Amino acid sequence: MSITDENKLLYLDNLKTYLSSYSVISQTSFELIKSLIKFQQLSKNEILIVEGEIARNIYFLAIGAIRAYSSDADGHTYNKNLFLKNRMVGSMVSSLLQKPSTFTLQALDECTLLSINFSNFKQLINQNEDLKNYYIAYLEKDWVIAKEQREVSLVMDNAAIRYHKLQAEHPDIDQQISLHHIASHLGITPTQLSRIRKALKAQQNQHM
DSSP, rough: OOOOOHHHHHHOOHHHHHHHHHHHOHHHHHHHHHHTEEEEEOTTEEEEEOSSBOEEEEEEEESSEEEEEEETTOOOOEEEEEESSEEEEOEEEEEHHHHHHSSEEEEESEEEEEEEEEHHHHHOOOOOHHHHHHHHHHHIIIIIHHHHHHHHHHHHHHHHHHHHHHHEEEEEEESOOOOOHHHHTSOOOOHHHHHHHHHHHHHHHHHH
């Protein structure tokens, strides 16, 4: 299914809003970013980046949901992260170091992405002060603060609290992503997640 021009404009506007949420970006700089963008669509379960592949691009997820997962020697998969719409998606370490990705990115439903060549994007960042400010703020917020908070939560919070935080951040996640993938993201079994959901629903009913 092709992307309409109207939707392309909407997705570009959402991208600018997202980038500007970190730091103010001029229209001139955003036009430079737009010149790098290619629209891409994925079917449900389609692979965006496979483990072992060097990530040449980063992506803005306009529609859909994507999971990042790793596989062990026995073929078991473990979700590293979940991405919902209006977020950047990619294997950042692979892109930065130009080394193979340590995880796979897979569409959990039909997705529309804005693909940006990372090398060309970094060149724009180096040439434009406002994009440098964005990049610093992005790395600090998403790769230092958020990463540390998630690591602390995995150690300090029980699964019910982690699930509650995930719901608060993504209220529609239960409708977008299967319980199996949510459970894997939380580091618990689907059965444990079902018990947590049942207990939370009982608590909500008591307060109604």
